[in-house]
Amino acid sequence: xxxxxxRLDRASGAGTLPGSAPVAFTEPVTEGRHRxxxxxxxxxxxxxxxxxxxxxxxxxxxEVAAEFEKPVLMxxxxxxxxxxxxxxxKAFYPAKIxxxxxxxxxGYDFPEVLETRDNWVNRxxxxxxxxxxEQAIADGVVVDDGKTSRNRLQIGTLLHAIEEEGFxxxxxxxxxxxxxxxxxxxxxxxxxxxxxxxPKNQRPELWSLYNGRIHGGEHMRVFPLSxxxxxxxxxxxxxEQVEIPSIYYSHxxxxxxxxxxxxxxSEHNPCKPGEEVVEKTVRFRTVGDLTLTGCVESxxxxxxxxxxxxxVARVTERGATRGDDRFSEAAMEDRKKEGYF
Amino acid sequence: MAADQDNExxxxxxxxxxxxxxxxxxxxxxxxxxxxxxxxxxxxxLLLDSKAIFEDQLEAVEATSQSxxxxxxxxxxxxxxxxxxxxxxxxxxxxxxYFATPSRKFIIADTPGHVQYTxxxxxGASTADLGLVLVDARxxxxxxxxxxxxxxxxxxxxxxxxxxxxxxxxxxDQAVFDRxxxxxxxxxxxxxxxxxxxxxxxALKGDNVVTRSEHMPWYQGSSLMHHLENVHVASDRDLIDAxxxxxxxxxxxxxxFHDYRGYAGQVAGGVFKPGDEVIVLPSxxxxxxxxxxxxxxxxxxxxxxxxxTLRLEDDVDVSRGDxxxxxxxxxxxxxxIDAMVCWMTNKPLQPRQKxxxxxxxxxxxxxxxxxxxxxxxxxxxxxxxxxxxxxNEIGRVQLRTTVPxxxxxxxxxxxxxxxILIDEATGVTVxxxxxx
Numbered sequence: 001x002x003x004x005x006x007r008l009d010r011a012s013g014a015g016t017l018p019g020s021a022p023v024a025f026t027e028p029v030t031e032g033r034h035r036x037x038x039x040x041x042x043x044x045x046x047x048x049x050x051x052x053x054x055x056x057x058x059x060x061x062x063e064v065a066a067e068f069e070k071p072v073l074m075x076x077x078x079x080x081x082x083x084x085x086x087x088x089x090k091a092f093y094p095a096k097i098x099x100x101x102x103x104x105x106x107g108y109d110f111p112e113v114l115e116t117r118d119n120w121v122n123r124x125x126x127x128x129x130x131x132x133x134e135q136a137i138a139d140g141v142v143v144d145d146g147k148t149s150r151n152r153l154q155i156g157t158l159l160h161a162i163e164e165e166g167f168x169x170x171x172x173x174x175x176x177x178x179x180x181x182x183x184x185x186x187x188x189x190x191x192x193x194x195x196x197x198x199p200k201n202q203r204p205e206l207w208s209l210y211n212g213r214i215h216g217g218e219h220m221r222v223f224p225l226s227x228x229x230x231x232x233x234x235x236x237x238x239x240e241q242v243e244i245p246s247i248y249y250s251h252x253x254x255x256x257x258x259x260x261x262x263x264x265x266s267e268h269n270p271c272k273p274g275e276e277v278v279e280k281t282v283r284f285r286t287v288g289d290l291t292l293t294g295c296v297e298s299x300x301x302x303x304x305x306x307x308x309x310x311x312v313a314r315v316t317e318r319g320a321t322r323g324d325d326r327f328s329e330a331a332m333e334d335r336k337k338e339g340y341f
Numbered sequence: 342m343a344a345d346q347d348n349e350x351x352x353x354x355x356x357x358x359x360x361x362x363x364x365x366x367x368x369x370x371x372x373x374x375x376x377x378x379x380x381x382x383x384x385x386x387l388l389l390d391s392k393a394i395f396e397d398q399l400e401a402v403e404a405t406s407q408s409x410x411x412x413x414x415x416x417x418x419x420x421x422x423x424x425x426x427x428x429x430x431x432x433x434x435x436x437x438x439y440f441a442t443p444s445r446k447f448i449i450a451d452t453p454g455h456v457q458y459t460x461x462x463x464x465g466a467s468t469a470d471l472g473l474v475l476v477d478a479r480x481x482x483x484x485x486x487x488x489x490x491x492x493x494x495x496x497x498x499x500x501x502x503x504x505x506x507x508x509x510x511x512x513x514d515q516a517v518f519d520r521x522x523x524x525x526x527x528x529x530x531x532x533x534x535x536x537x538x539x540x541x542x543x544a545l546k547g548d549n550v551v552t553r554s555e556h557m558p559w560y561q562g563s564s565l566m567h568h569l570e571n572v573h574v575a576s577d578r579d580l581i582d583a584x585x586x587x588x589x590x591x592x593x594x595x596x597x598f599h600d601y602r603g604y605a606g607q608v609a610g611g612v613f614k615p616g617d618e619v620i621v622l623p624s625x626x627x628x629x630x631x632x633x634x635x636x637x638x639x640x641x642x643x644x645x646x647x648x649x650t651l652r653l654e655d656d657v658d659v660s661r662g663d664x665x666x667x668x669x670x671x672x673x674x675x676x677x678i679d680a681m682v683c684w685m686t687n688k689p690l691q692p693r694q695k696x697x698x699x700x701x702x703x704x705x706x707x708x709x710x711x712x713x714x715x716x717x718x719x720x721x722x723x724x725x726x727x728x729x730x731x732x733n734e735i736g737r738v739q740l741r742t743t744v745p746x747x748x749x750x751x752x753x754x755x756x757x758x759x760x761i762l763i764d765e766a767t768g769v770t771v772x773x774x775x776x777x
Contacts, residue, residue: 044575045580045642046575047646047647048366049366049367049446050365052367052646053367054648055607062589062648063588065589089636090635091605091648092589094591094598094637095595096593183437184436199434200434202434203769205770206464206467206468206770206773207755207756207759208468208607209699211699211770227439229446231441
């Protein structure tokens with residue numbers, strides 16, 4: 001038998017942990033199987049909006065794990081996919097995450113990001129599948145014509161990996177606040193035999209009743225972070241104190257200016273005539289193909305400083321630093337239809 | 342304030358506390374209005390004035406407005422997402438928008454107002470705490486604004502705002518406002534709208550959107566934003582009738598947690614506490630709650646909308662689709678379901694039709710026994726001779742299900758009272774049901 005958890009005075013607000021619910025410590029639970037034998041109480045049965053988002057996302061993870069034969073989590077190493085990993089960890093604790101993690105390796109990934117990916121996968125003891133764009137090019141799955149970006153080549157590589165492994169549901173870290181096309185996408189986003197999204201023919205999605213029906217060959221993209229904003233992601237990372245790639249924090253980097261974006265110096269991204277490499281104090285707001293992902297000048301070297309910076313930022317994260325979204329106003333919509341994340 | 346007590350990560354917490362993250366709550370609202378009621382402009386204004394619109398988005402919209410030769414920046418362009426919508430200049434699907442003020446985060450389900458898109462409105466309203474209906478002050482109430490109010494009432498959206506827009510075009514005339522207000526309240530007596538606020542605004546000029554308008558001194562109420570920030574939604578949940586639909590059984594099968602068996606789910610109603618005597622449905626077996634886990638912590642209580650894992654004292658058989666409730670307050674399992682159904686596909690709903698049904702975490706099949714009447718959402722007339730429901734029609738339907746549903750009336754609990762119907766051949770969601 002356990003010692004019944006002692007209720008604290010709800011009204012006092014003592015031990016309030018900002019960013020989450022009020023937390024009160026109690027006597028250790030005798031069974032001792034929990035790492036943190038503490039009791040959480042909530043004033044007035046209210047949850048903060050961040051706790052509500054967490055609860056909604058955990059519900060989605062559990063729904064998919066229960067209803068799909070072969071789910072997979074698409075993990076880029078970026079902050080959104082790290083929040084997904086954290087939510088998946090919470091959804092099934094103390095069991096391990098009941099699905100593998102898939103990363104599409106563009107060959108142009110930041111080494112810091114791969115390191116974080118490996119640390120997460122090792123800590124959670126989950127299986128990592130790497131789908132390599134280079135390998136896909138070598139195998140003739142996708143064609144590198146020298147003009148197509150690695151981000152674009154990821155689409156074919158990803159769809160091939162999903163088909164090859166027979167995944168029926170793939171979790172993606174997309175958020176509706178990112179972009180206008182995403183604002184209309186469902187949490188469960190149905191993909192046809194060709195992995196395509198049909199924005200005009202989406203299934204209605206009501207209450208929290210998700211429809212996971214698919215036919216053979218089709219799969220479902222699932223977006224558990226649909227209702228999170230960029231700021232929510234950072235608040236959550238600050239609250240959870242989990243590892244994110246170091247390139248999100250301010251650091252010294254050799255960069256050059258191209259199309260109004262600061263890009264990292266790299267063997268994969270040779271400078272064109274007239275482009276000059278300079279050292280600056282920068283950080284990245286998003287993480288992707290390093291030939292297309294720009295950084296911003298920033299002194300923010302802690303999550304708290306990043307949050308302050310974002311709270312006053314006046315340019316969307318994609319608009320500021322993602323070359324792949326800038327080609328046309330409908331760029332994201334086009335790539336999504338083809339089967340992009 | 343409590344940052345000093347939690348020494349591990351004190352500095353972080355202090356900053357987060359200052360940012361007010363811990364106390365910020367959430368309001369989900371659905372907007373409805375006709376194409377010309379200025380809904381997109383209003384949303385654009387809310388986003389702009391709450392600084393949820395970024396420079397690059399505004400610049401893109403200003404550039405487009407100029408190239409189209411408009412006299413002013415068309416804020417509606419901010420929210421028209423898909424290319425076909427931009428081309429047609431109309432909103433065709435539910436889109437979700439986000440903004441926040443220091444005290445609240447808002448999720449807007451922005452739904453189109455045309456006749457043929459009732460299903461989108463129902464979709465948007467299904468998760469909303471508040472429904473915002475726009476009318477054009479020059480037009481007054483239209484068939485569509487009445488329909489929107491009916492749908493919000495049917496979906497049991499607890500709060501409603503009727504925003505009378507384009508007041509600038511009627512010289513901010515109180516008589517116009519009063520007439521529409523009166524007309525609406527008389528219509529609304531037939532509906533279930535527990536909380537109604539009527540606000541005169543001009544989305545284009547910004548009157549009464551964020552700040553009180555100087556042009557309408559006769560209006561004593563709140564601005565729209567002030568109302569959205571302060572409307573009380575915490576009491577809308579059912580905190581009496583404890584319901585936990587079991588989503589997933591957590592069995593780690595590891596050395597450390599060898600005997601762990603937890604029932605994971607999102608609390609749909611009421612409050613669960615360790616020691617509570619509970620019943621598992623449909624089996625009817627009873628046990629006590631041994632503990633409630635939230636990740637690696639134990640919690641003293643679980644209430645909606647928390648996602649938790651319950652452990653029971655006895656080794657009873659519980660699986661996905663079961664419902665955990667209190668022994669003396671449990672839903673009655675039933676295979677005969679009466680519901681209001683909104684039909685969402687071209688092929689009509691007819692008696693003898695077989696469909697898949699998903700209710701909480703339970704799925705089964707359903708046979709349509711009878712379409713009792715079709716509701717005319719404009720006149721509230723019940724057509725008992727209809728016999729079937731077409732696309733975007735709503736009516737009362739009798740179903741017989743293959744598995745017992747563990748349900749409550751929708752009016753009592755929007756989670757345990759709702760279901761979706763799925764076409765078994767195509768896999769598409771074709772109906773939304775609210776149990777009566």
